[in-house]
Amino acid sequence: MRANRSPPKLAQRHLRLPADTEELRALRHDLRTPINPLLGYCELIVEEAGDAAPGPFLAGMRKLHATGAQMLKLTNEIFSDQPSGLRQLDCAELQCEFRGPAEAAATLCRQLEQQAVVAALPVAARDLQRIGVAVDRWLKRIEEMLEENCR
Amino acid sequence: MPKILLVEDNEMNRDMLSRRLVRRGFEVSLAVDGAEGVTRCEEELPDLVIMDLGLPVMDGWEATKRIKATTTTRHIPVIALTAHAMMGEEERAAAAGCDAFETKPVELPRLLAKMAALLKLPPPAPAP
Secondary structure, rough: OOOOOOOOOOOOOOOOOOHHHHHHHHOOOOHHHHHHHHHHHHHHHHHHHHOOHHHHHHHHHHHHHHHHHHHHHHHHHHOOOOOOHHHHHHHHHHHHHHHHHHHHHHHHHHHHHHHHOOOOOOOHHHHHHHHHHHHHHHHHHHHHHHHHHOO | OHHHHEEOOHHHHHHHHHHHHHHHHOEEEEEEEEEHHHHHHHHHOOOOEEEEOOOOOOOOOHHHHHHHHHOOOOOOOOOEEEEOOOHHHHHHHHHHOOOOEEEOOOOOOHHHHHHHHOOOOOOOOOOO
């Protein structure tokens, strides 16, 4: 299943990140880790498919990469020491901010996987399945983080 | 063809990064935890090690310390690779003996430039 869980009730609660440095460090690590394969496989697919891939497929891959970059930006913002508008949101709104790009990425993955199959790009299709798994892991960990740290 | 030992426990990251390095002409050997990384490093004597830091069995800091404490492997450059991107991480990696530091998500051109510098290779060309 990809990025289609129903949101828990988090309205009027705010994110209170752990004061413990090690816990915070582990959380940040967990949330950044799935974005590495997401971005890396996007770049690899474009490199490997190269001129053999249809233009719309490559455009879709660039869009997926941009969505992954947005997920990374959100992740970094949450842990930034600088004041961020994100931190002012209640947890239900925050969850929507995170779910938006994750669901967009999951949808794009499915579409691009089908396009890769049609275009006879089996390696790209398999790598897109892996990107889908990474997106799922990121969203699952985000939702766990919100459940654990919204008060 | 420079030989790289990639020590990484995450299967997707291992697959993705090793394929990207092979495309650029590197021979890539793999280890899935720090202990295996130390053993492979001693057996294979790679030209460079890319070491994830958060590893099972033996973490990347300890594995790097052991590589750098062994006469036959201490000359091998180690690049630390980690999703820990907080202040102090680079210093912590350097203290363990890492020669360079990269954060995940990997920016490949930057990683390749660091590899080229440590391997004394010409600056990397764009991907084929």
